[in-house]
């Protein structure tokens with residue numbers, strides 16, 4: 001499957017650490033490692049760094065599945081992303097996961113969101129990955145993984 005993993009850009013009105021320190025999206029890199037190990041074509045889209053619009057990236061890659069990560073401060077943004085993705089193609093499966101989805105699934109109930117995952121295992125099983133979901137190779141991801 002073609003899988004796009006997205007880290008949202010915090011809303012400009014949020015005062016947050018992500019506005020002052022941009023860490024690597026470790027959570028998405030962890031997922032990507034296992035998915036690649038299981039033969040999927042994976043891209044990570046870090047909207048904190050991206051200049052182009054989300055819909056441009058969706059049209060360029062045309063994923064089968066999109067996984068969006070986020071914290072409590074990203075709920076609104078994530079729902080906007082889901083709407084934008086479904087506007088490009090209703091066939092694209094949109095899933096949300098991560099820290100806030102794990103503790104508060106109901107916050108992501110939305111007509112444009114198909115799956116709210118409370119663990120990464122849920123994603124691996126949905127994508128037909130073989131247990132154990134371990135992918136040591138993700139320690140040296142190929143440069144091509146990140147959209148420049």
Ligand code: B12
Nearest residue numbers: 010016017018027067069071072097098099100117120123
């Ligand atoms: C590192 C960190 C940061 C870093 C960001 C790192 C990043 N990746 O961007 C910085 C310092 C920038 C940061 C900022 C903030 N943070 Co912070 N942060 C953390 C911390 C300490 C660790 C999170 C982490 O990286 N864990 C390691 C990764 C690998 O684990 P993970 O994220 O859980 O991901 C795993 C699973 O959740 C799952 N998963 C993740 N994404 C997805 C997506 C899909 C589709 C699926 C299927 C699965 C999946 O798979 C991953 C691998 O196993 C946590 C505390 C904690 N212990 O969790 C607080 C924490 C996440 N932060 C929190 C908050 C509130 C914030 C801020 C809003 C605070 C603020 N006001 O500034 C800001 C962010 C927003 C903003 N507007 O700026 C809260 C979130 C609470 C909530 N319910 O959302 C936490 C839990 C702290 C707390 N106890 O309150 N944070």
